Amino acid sequence: MNENQPNFESLRRLLELKRHETPPPGYFNNFSRQVMARIRDGEAETTAGSLFATMPWLLKLLQSFETKPVFAGGFATALCGLLLFGAVMAQRPEFAAQAILQPASADVAPLASSTATPLTPPVNQFLIADNSTNPVVNFQSASSVSFGQMPVNAQLTSFPVVSGN
């Protein structure tokens, strides 16, 4: 191999010409900036990708919009219809009031009355006060209270005054 070295030396010198091939001036000034911008873009895409990963139906929906414009048109029509329906309903206050304020239909009422009987022990057994430092509670209404909804009413109280003399 050594006897070939002088020949390779000439070749090696010719190969040094490659070192003088340089990119356009200022090329490396922007290189790292471009790389970092692409990395940031990639991270943003990854965030969007994770959103689609958690909601694959959303991705399928968007893809179907791209491949079949009929779907996009149908979706837009349905959305417009929904908006129109909402607008029309909003202009009929009596309907809106009925729908919202009418509490229950007739078949629901018996069920409501049957549930009026408290299943839990009376709350007042936990609330009996034996000294004046406890808050004043209306115990009569406490039995109808359920799940921590405790009405607190102010009452007049009289404290016995003991005369020291």
Added chain:
Amino acid sequence: MIMAEPVARNDSGASAPADEEVLVKRARAGDLEAYDELVQRYQERIYATVYHMTSNHEDANDLAQESFIKAFQALKSFKGGSSFYTWLYRIAVNKTINFLKQRKNRIHMSLNDLDFNAEHDPDLVAFVSDKTPRREAGLSELQEKLNTALMKLSEPHRLVVVLHDVQGLSHEEIAKVMDCNIGTVRSRLFYARQQLQAWLSDYLKPT
């Protein structure tokens, strides 16, 4: 500016600067400023390697950028078994070889201009002097012939020549980058030089 100078030993391999480890750690934690510094540190060498492998500036630009992006994405898998520099080189080389395999038989050279120093390099001046067999050959023609000859080599042979004779990496460093033993590097280098010498005989000075 001379691109792809032989690699300074303090920048490569085991003797990498201590702050490189810190930068890599910070970059692994998602610090983009630290990674930006690493990119700036190695951008010229990575670009040069890819450029000399492809002989195409646009391809080299894309591949070099993609190499840095891929390296950032894969930083968490970087165990530190080799230096960051070697690891980065390996990513760039693999990416380039995959690219070249895909675009086989569609070689389109887009060569960078020679810098001002080329005309004043005594070795290169000698190639276009009276001693050169093809006296009419100018530097640009030499550049084109040289690149054409390099592109005739297989990717592993071209890579060895580029890393050793153009970029100045040692056999050991090339073996690490190419993930092969030093003997393979030497034999590939010898074969590649023989081939190049045969193809460029008209432009080489007789010994």
